[in-house]
Amino acid sequence: MSSRHHRLVFTLAAAVLVVSLFSGCQVGRYLQARGDDFLDIWDMGIGITAESQHSWLPPTLGAHAEVGPIALGAITHNGLTAEIDGRGLFAGRETRSRLSAIWLQGIRHWQDYENGWCGFYKDINRSRAWHERMRENCYTKKIFNAGTIVIAKDLLHDNRDWHWEVFPLRRGWQYWETISVELGISEPFLTHLGLYARAGIDPSEILDFVLGILTIDLKRDDLYQRPPRVEPEPPVREVEVEVVREVPVEVVRTLHTRTFEFGDVLFNLDDDTLTDRGQAQVDEIEDALADADIESMTITGHCCDRGSEEYNYDLGLRRANTVADALADRGFSRASMDVESMGELQPRVPNIDEASRSLNRRVEVRVTYTVEE
DSSP: OOHHHHHHHHHHHHHHHHHHHHHHSOHHHHHHHHHHHHHHHEEEEEEEEOOOSSOSSOSEEEEEEEETTEEEEEEEEEEEEEEEETTEEEEEEEEEEEEEEETEEEEEEEEOTTTSEEOGGGOTTTSHHHHHHHHHTOEEOSSTTTTOEEOSSOOOTEEEEEEEEESSOTTOGGGGGOEEEEEEEEOTTTTOOEEEEEEEEOHHHHHHHHHHTTTOOTTSOOSOOOOOOOOOOOOOOOOOOOOOOOOOOOOOEEEEEEEEEOOTTTOOTTOOSOOHHHHHHHHHHHHHTTTOEEEEEEEEEEOOSSSOHHHHHHHHHHHHHHHHHHHHHTTOOGGGEEEEEEETSSOSSOOSSHHHHHHHSOEEEEEEEEEEO
8 A cells, every 4th residue: 555545544534533523522531431442452460479378279379261262271369469451450359260161161259349449440339320331231141041141241350159151251241252361370388479460352342442443332331421412492582471261170190210229128148038128118119109000010139149140040030029929919910010130230239248248139119100290
């Protein structure tokens, strides 16, 4: 390609970029989104650990490699880690173990956000908009564990227990393309010092970053979206007109949608029976909807991360059916209820301790109804 052609291609690309910047998004949000896309490409971490009296294994040991859907190796690390990945930066205590045999993979990963330091996206409470956006782009497995819902992107860092998967889709459908390697080694005789390192890339995220320069959001993961344009209303001129006439009174019925959310007071650990407080809360729903004409009702069950993903999906469904039955006993139509389960996939807060887990054992009741006003 001649230098003239190079200049033409560069000029066209620059023109598209400039037009996209000033017509499609704000510059500040554009730069923030491109920074997020760049972080999504990488997963790099280094760690160190001293001797441990809590395990017969060295705290850092092993090797693990992953190329697309194929992974092989075994590694464990329990110590301090500093990392940069698609969800920002982290420095603090980390426990991480992986065991893989081709398509069968097990992983346990936890990071201490309370005592460590983490970037914006590591804290679900501060980045709720991003997490909700990724849940909207969920994927439903069709082959292995058919029907299991996997959100587009998620964090593994709150899972202290082992999670086993055939075909690694747990972290989100795009992560199967990850190319990564992890290494850990310990000196067992004198210092008992352990060193750990991991590095990986996601080729599809590279493409997302490149297209993002032209404001094409391939992964639909840009948190910084341009707010919808609001057309200004035409000016209103006030004119006094005196009119006296009789008009019939019309009854206005207004459509409302309301979501009732309850936390740890509704269900105990590994239980689908309403507590006394839970019964009282169902009574509150009955009182709130006493004069309403129900259009639809969606009841969604949720769990903490204790237990397997499949078990928690079933537990969440049983909890949702418990609330649906309680509402039916109070006169609501069971046929108008849509009962579903999100299992452990949509925690209200990170599952870092028992107090936070109790908040995730809940049922959400979303009701669309009309009332006279």
